[in-house]
Amino acid sequence: MQKQVERLKRQDSVFWVVGLGSLLFALVTLLSLIIDMAMTGWPRISPAFFTSFASRFPEKAGIFSAWVGSLTVVFVTAALAIPLGVATGIYLEEYARKNWLTKIIEINILNLAGIPSITYGLMALGIFVYHFQLGQSIITAGLTLGLLILPIIIVTTREAIRTIPSHIREASYALGSTKWQTVWNHILPYSSGGILTGVVIALSRAIGETAPLLTVGALTFIAFLPTPPVMAEPPFVSFQWLMDPYTVMPIQMFNWVSRPQEEFHINAAAAGLVLLTMTLLLNATAIYIRYRFRRKYKW
C-alpha cells in the first residue's frame, strides 16, 4: 500500500517534468527560430532595406514594394472580410431561427475553416483571375485572402456576442427598442473587444499567408509601387491601384529563400524578421485588447 502510494506520487512528479518539458520544447523551438532569424538577418536591416526595390544584387535588394504591397492587399482584405464576417456573425447569433437553412450555413462555415488555404488560391485563380478577368492584381489578392480569413472573423464574432448575457437584450427590448437598435446600441459595443481581437488575429494571418497568393500568380519581379490613390487633378481619387500588380512580404521572402545563393538567404532572414515582427506585434495587440476588454465589462 505504502509502496503503491509512493509509486503513484513518483509517477505524478515524473509526468509534471515531462509535461513541462514538452511545453518548453515548443517554446524553445519558437525562441531558436526567432534568434536564428534575428542573428542572420539583422546585419541586412537598414533604412535602405525598407526603401529599395528587389534587385539582382542581394546587397542592394530591399522590401519596398513588398511591404507597400502587403499593406494595400491587407487593406482590401479587411474591407471585404470585416463587414461580411461581422454581419454573418450577427445574423447567426441574433437573427437566425433554428432551421435547416441556418444549420447548413453553420456546418458550411465549420467546413470552410477546415479546408486548406491553397484551395482558396485555386478557386481564386479560376474565378477572379480567369472568369472575372481581374488578372494578377491587388484586388485579386485582397479578395482571396478576404475569403480565407472570413471564417475566423465569423467564429470570433459569434463567440464574442455569445458572452453577452440575455438580460441585456431583454432590458433593451423592454424599453421599446427594435432588434437592430438593440444590436447597434448594445450588442455591437459590448462585443467589440472580442470582435476586434478576432479581426486583428485574422489580419495577421492574412499578412503571413503565402500559398494562395502563389497560385494566383504573385511571384513576379516588381520594382515599382502601385499607382497612388490620390491625384493632383480631378477627380482626385483613383482606384487604378486595385488593378496593379504587386508583391507581398511572404512572397518576397519565399523568392529569396528558394534561391541557391547564400547572400539571398540573408535577405530572406531579414525579410522574415520584419514579417515576424509584424505578425507578433499584431498578436500582442490582440492579447492586449482581450485583456483590456475583459476588465471593462463584468456581467
Next chain:
Amino acid sequence: MKEGFSDPKSFKRRAREVKELLIKSILFCCAASSVLITFGVVWTLLKEALPFFQEVSFGQFLFDTEWTPLFEDPKYGIMTLVSGTLLTTFIALTVAIPLGTITAVFLSEYCSANVREILKPVLELLAAVPTVVYGYFALLFVTPLLQKIIPDLASFNALSAGLVMGVMIIPYVSSLTEDAMRAVPVYLREGSLALGASNFQTSFKVIVPSAFSGIASAYVLGISRALGETMVVAIAAGLQPRLSFNPLESTETLTAYIVQVSMGDLPQGSIGYKTIYVAGSVLLLFTLVFNLIGQRIRSRVEKKAK
C-alpha cells in the same frame, strides 16, 4: 406624455419596420454568401479538374508510379504525390499529437491558473508565425542541425519539413484538447481524486476518456492542417515526386506540386493548369474524408455519453 404610443399605421413606424426588414435581409445575404464560397471552391475544382480525365484514364492516374505531367513523356501517377503528402503528415503528427496532448494535460491538470494564463498565449504564438518563416527555419536551421546527426540526410528532405510542421501544429492540437478537458465537469475530477486516485490516474483514466470527442476533433484539425500545409514542404521537402516513404530523401506533396507549377507560366486549359486542379481536388477529398471521420467519432461518442 402627450403623444402616448405611436400609431401602428403612422409613417414613422412603417418606415422603421421596413428598415428593420431591410437590415435583416442584408445580414441574411451576408450569411448566405458563405455558402457561395464553398460552392465556388468545389465548382471550380471540379470544373477545371474533370477535363483532365478525358485525357488520362483512372487506371493510369491511380497506378502509375511516376508523376511527370510536364515532361515529353508524361506520367500521371497521383500516388507519388499522395505518398509524399502522407509521409510528411505522418511525421508531423508523430510530433504534434504526443507533444500537443501532453502539453494540454499539463496546462489543464497540472499547472496553476496563473501559469496557464501566461503560457497559453505564448504557446499560441507558434500558430501565429507565418508558414514561410517555418519553411526558412526547416531548410536553413533544422536540416543542417539534423545533418550533423544523420550524415546522409539530403538537403531537401521530408524529415525536417515534417518535424517543423509538427511543432507548428502543436498549438492547434493542445488548445482544443485543453478546452475539451476543461469542459469535463469538476465533480468527475473531484470524485476520482476523492477515491484516492493520483493526478496522473485522474487525467488519463477519467478526464481524457470523458473529453475524447473534443480531443478527437483536435486531432482531426491537426491532421487537416498537416495535409494542407504548403509553404514548409514547398521550401524544405524539395520538389521531386517520389513513390517512397523514406523520410531522408526529398519528396513532393500535393500542395508543393501546386506551388511548383503555379510559379511558372500557367495559361488556362494547359495540362499544367488542369493538373493543379486535379491535385487540389485530391487534397480537398482527403481533408473532407478526415473531417467526416472526425464528425462521426464525435457524434458516436456523444450518443454514448447520453
